[in-house]
Amino acid sequence: MPKIVLEGLVKRYGSFEVLHGIDLEMEEDEFTVFVGPSGCGKSTTLRMIAGLESVTEGEIYIDGKPVSQLEPKARDLAMVFQDYALYPHMNVAKNMSFALRLQRMPKAEIDAKISAVAETLGLTDFLHRKPGELSGGQRQRVAMGRALTRDSGTFLFDEPLSNLDAKLRGQMRAELALMSQRVKKNMIYVTHDQIEAMTLADRIVVMNGGYIQQQGSPEELFKNPANKFVAGFLGMPPMNFLDGEITEKSGEIFVQGQGFCVKLSQQKAEAARAHNGRSVTLGVRPSDLVYDPAAAEDQSLLVSIIVSEYIGAQTVLLCDCGGQKVEVELKSTIPIDRNGQLRFAINPDGVHLFDKKTEIAL
Amino acid sequence: MSIANKANRLTPYVFMAPAAIILAVALLYPIGYMIYASFLDWSPSQRIGEADFVGLRNYINLMHDAAFRESFWVTVKFAAVVVTLEMFIGVGLALLLDRNIKGMSFLRTIFILPMMIAPIVVGLMWRYMYHPTVGIFNRTLKDWGFEGIPWLSDSTWAFVAVVMADVWQWTPFIFILSLAAMQSLPRSALEAAEIDGASEMQKVIHIKLPLMLPVLIVTLMLRLIDAFKVLEVIMVLTNGGPGLSTEIVAMRIFRTAQEFQELGEAAAMSNTLLMVLMALTIGMFAYNKMQEGRAAKMQAMAAKGTA
CATH class of the missing domain: 3.40.50.300 (P-loop containing nucleotide triphosphate hydrolases)
Structure with missing residues (x-):
């Protein structure tokens, strides 16, 4: 009881x-x-x-x-x-x-x-x-x-x-x-x-x-x-939110927004397929974004640094991705080009989709 | 030292000078005058310079003056009784009215009205109410089939009558001060007591009263000092009588100067009263100092604890 x-x-x-x-x-x-x-x-x-x-x-x-x-x-x-x-x-x-x-x-x-x-x-x-x-x-x-x-x-x-x-x-x-x-x-x-x-x-x-x-x-x-x-x-640093739209291209489901087009995993795609064409918010935690210059374009975000906060072992980077703000974490020892563009791979299981109007998870 | 520097150092004294002068003229001069007068055999028809210097005779007379001793005793009795009653009723009322009821602020204003009325008016008002035939008390008593009470003509009842009038006028003072103290008590400590299982009464005894104690003590002292000096209400109500039953010291001083025309003796009485009140005041300040010292010690210890 x-x-x-x-x-x-x-x-x-x-x-x-x-x-x-x-x-x-x-x-x-x-x-x-x-x-x-x-x-x-x-x-x-x-x-x-x-x-x-x-x-x-x-x-x-x-x-x-x-x-x-x-x-x-x-x-x-x-x-x-x-x-x-x-x-x-x-x-x-x-x-x-x-x-x-x-x-x-x-x-x-x-x-x-x-x-x-x-x-x-x-x-x-x-x-x-x-x-x-x-x-x-x-x-x-x-x-x-x-x-x-x-x-x-x-x-x-x-x-x-x-x-x-x-x-x-x-x-x-x-x-x-x-x-x-x-x-x-x-x-x-x-x-x-x-x-x-x-x-x-x-x-x-x-x-x-x-x-x-x-x-x-x-x-x-x-x-x-x-x-x-x-x-x-919940979560620190907080989850990143990017506005986009669900689109279908040759059987695959993507979330497309300003400056990014991310392919959804098999599992997520199934849930999202019914919402084709709907405006959504893509949520991804900084911990699910990994610096990887060689990542596939539809599995990553291309960002440029706005502010970098050194906090010891980690550095938190506030970046711009197609006009939207994204926070990422990076080991401070990794050498990066602060003025150029950086590519961060998205963990496919770390992708969250929310309806843009109701903000409820899809 | 340059002149400018000297001027700088003098500035604070210059600013303080007006206050110091007023203090000297308005306070120290009359008190000094009174102290000096208390050593004289002085009647109002004489100029002060013409009065005979008699040393401590006025004070020695006071010691042997049964009437003065009686009035001193009446004053102590009066002060003790009214202040005790006022404390109980005032704090009790505050405890009862410390809650959010509709129209409470209006009620509170009503409660403190008596304090705002001039003492002479209070005396007159109560004299009419105590009137043996047309006063509201005796009329009511007679309506209910009781005997009228000789409010102001019997020595015991006269004392009760002046006590009642004073309690009526000055309970609000204690009421508003204790209500203010109560409302500044830490709410969460009272809530914690509630959760700890304290009933309303236990909250009052174990939490509210102990936390209000510093304010209550100062309030008590202020009332006590005031009660020792009370004059107008009693003068209007009984003029000290019947006999000497309500003749408090202030009344006695007034009569010694006005009726008996013995200014020196009146001054000696005033000084005696002043010394008693001074002792009370010093007691109050000492208590405050003690509290402050303790608080400072506590803070110092807490700061050390954090470091």
Whole structure:
């Protein structure tokens, strides 16, 4: 039985609708990540699950039980907030034990729990400090610790890493991944950072404009994006999009656009044949473009460099292909002619086609 | 040092001079005058130069003056009672009204109206309401079949009456300050408490009140200082009576100067009150300093933690 189910979840502020009927099933002990740009409704969804926002329409089931009318405390969840939301007047131990103290758990039991959690999070030396006396990373850990001591069935994370600097964020991401392997619980995690989503999730839910765009495992979403939004949102550097048209020439199917004409693989061609003559967007990730001066013309793109960004082992090149922008990656050691034209072979399996109007994958 | 350089160094003092002069004329001079007067046996018919210097006699008289001691005690009692009541009611109201209800901003404005009315007017208003026959309180009581209450003519009831009027006027002050403090509390900490399983009451006790404490303490101090100086409302309501039951120190000072024509003694009383209030004020500043020092220490430690 799925552990958490969202059924036709709608949120309106006055007459302004921000969530338009979210349907989602999360398996037991699954790490689900809601990802999307600012204002897509991911945080609102999480806060509705937490009980901090009321549900306008629809229902939330936890373990088969409708909870949308229940108080947060009756939902058996713990939450880590974006700004940590620690209690400024309590020290670390008191912060972590607040929920347990409210439950009137015996003191010895609380102490044992706190010291165990503090141990795993490396907070033992800070138990008597107040949040104001801690650094950002330490506060983050305390927030995590406060959730862990609760022993709840479900953990909610609202952009927990977004206030940390890049290095610390990477470190905490790894620790979170480790924690999620050790603590088998339902985890629902909201982020706008697609790298966090890709690395942490069992299931990614991509949201935009109050709708779920697509959900599935990170691999599924990366390989088979359902539409142009998902394709462009996941992956770094982002997927390239080139406008073109499907054409048939002597039985073969091509996508033809300004400055390129790419032959589709057998498999893709079959799907595309029915759409002959239709305007499409060709999507191809930088990682599916390989520098190969000898590549066949209908299996490659011919580009000229606009900007080159050296980032160490790799160089990211922003190029022009028939008036459209294309980003490609290249090993920095490969010698290239920066002023001339470069040919990049397209991995035939890395070609994605989207309807130009609806942006849905063909 | 060149002249230009010297002028540069003098500039800040030149800018500060007007404020310093006003301060000296409007504040230091009267206080100095009052301190000097408190060492004199001075009646209003004399010029200050003609008054006899009596040293500390006025202060020693005060120590032995039962009426002054009584009025000092009334003042302390009055301040303690009104400030306690106002704190409870004000903070309680703020806790109740800290939510988004339609028309809330209108309600809040209504709540702070009493504070905006001139004290004399408040006194007159309440005097009519306390009127033994036509006042609204006694009329209502009589309508319900009860005896009327001798609001202003019985010494116990008179004290209750002035306390009620003061609470009515000054609770809004505590209400708006604590409401402001409450609305600047970190929302997410309250949400975290909700998720941690705190009931509304537990949120108030464990999160809201402790976080509001610094503001509440300063508010309390401000009200206390004010309550020690209250004059107009009581003057209009009871003129200190019956007997000495509502004669707070400010009232006593006023009467000593006006009725008894003993300016030196009145000055000595004022100075005593000033010293008490000064102690309270210094206490408040010391508390603030302590808070700031602690915050600075915390920040320094946090910064070290990050490094």
